[in-house]
Amino acid sequence: MSCHVNKQEHKIQKTDRDFISIFDGKTLKNWKGDPGYWHVENGNLVGIVTPETLLKKNSFIIWQGGQPENFELKLEYRISEAGNSGVNYRSELLDTIPYALRGYQCDIDGKQRYTGQNYEEKKRTTLAYRGEKVLINPQNNPDSTGNLRANIKNNCWLIRDEIESLGAPHSLKAKIKNNDWNQVHLIINGNKLQHYINGTLMSEVTDADTINRSLKGYIGVQVHVGPPMKVEYRNIKLKLL
Numbered sequence: 001m002s003c004h005v006n007k008q009e010h011k012i013q014k015t016d017r018d019f020i021s022i023f024d025g026k027t028l029k030n031w032k033g034d035p036g037y038w039h040v041e042n043g044n045l046v047g048i049v050t051p052e053t054l055l056k057k058n059s060f061i062i063w064q065g066g067q068p069e070n071f072e073l074k075l076e077y078r079i080s081e082a083g084n085s086g087v088n089y090r091s092e093l094l095d096t097i098p099y100a101l102r103g104y105q106c107d108i109d110g111k112q113r114y115t116g117q118n119y120e121e122k123k124r125t126t127l128a129y130r131g132e133k134v135l136i137n138p139q140n141n142p143d144s145t146g147n148l149r150a151n152i153k154n155n156c157w158l159i160r161d162e163i164e165s166l167g168a169p170h171s172l173k174a175k176i177k178n179n180d181w182n183q184v185h186l187i188i189n190g191n192k193l194q195h196y197i198n199g200t201l202m203s204e205v206t207d208a209d210t211i212n213r214s215l216k217g218y219i220g221v222q223v224h225v226g227p228p229m230k231v232e233y234r235n236i237k238l239k240l241l
Helices: 002-018 142-146 169-173
Strands: 038-041 044-049 059-063 071-079 084-093 101-109 118-121 125-128 132-136 160-165 182-189 192-197 200-207 218-223 229-240
Touching: 044 218, 071 084, 071 101, 084 118, 084 182, 084 229, 101 182, 101 218, 125 132, 125 160, 125 200, 218 229
Parallel strands: 132 200
Antiparallel strands: 038 044, 044 229, 059 218, 071 182, 071 229, 084 101, 084 218, 101 118, 118 125, 132 160, 182 192, 192 200
């Protein structure tokens, strides 16, 4: 067992050199968001919601460097206890809402209820809870593409099967640090979407829904509707596959 872990750690260290930084730690160059919520402080990308700036809609700061298809993304985050955030990828811009994205999200929150799960923002909702390896099944009825709500119940997509457990949710939750820095590592390749937190696989989705899935799109991070909050991101690195 220890031999396997060592090999895996060596592989990660070896491939780190292929990542490029997409946040310089000094400016918002190549990022676009509402300056009322996002700024750079102490080398970190910071999102803040205050009692005076409570949101009516979720707001993102969006990387302007491209719309990656297959990639790995690494970053570190720290979030307040009341915070709710997430890392979106393969997402599309919404014309009707400023600084909004629709698409896959690695969920992040300060109470660790959702961190690591795959939530599709403004679309199919929860695709995989923390601890699940899921197959999103094809839709047999192409007409249902415009009626997503018919296939959603309790904020979860219904046309899916859990094919394997990745561990008990409470055990995986224990891998996440409170009020401290955690690392996100996303491996997004083809229709397989893997979310790692601190080196542990938290959720995996194989998306066979050719009607609704996305194979490329924007990367962005979020401040969420709700109470005042703060989230910080640093060491944001991307590797195209």
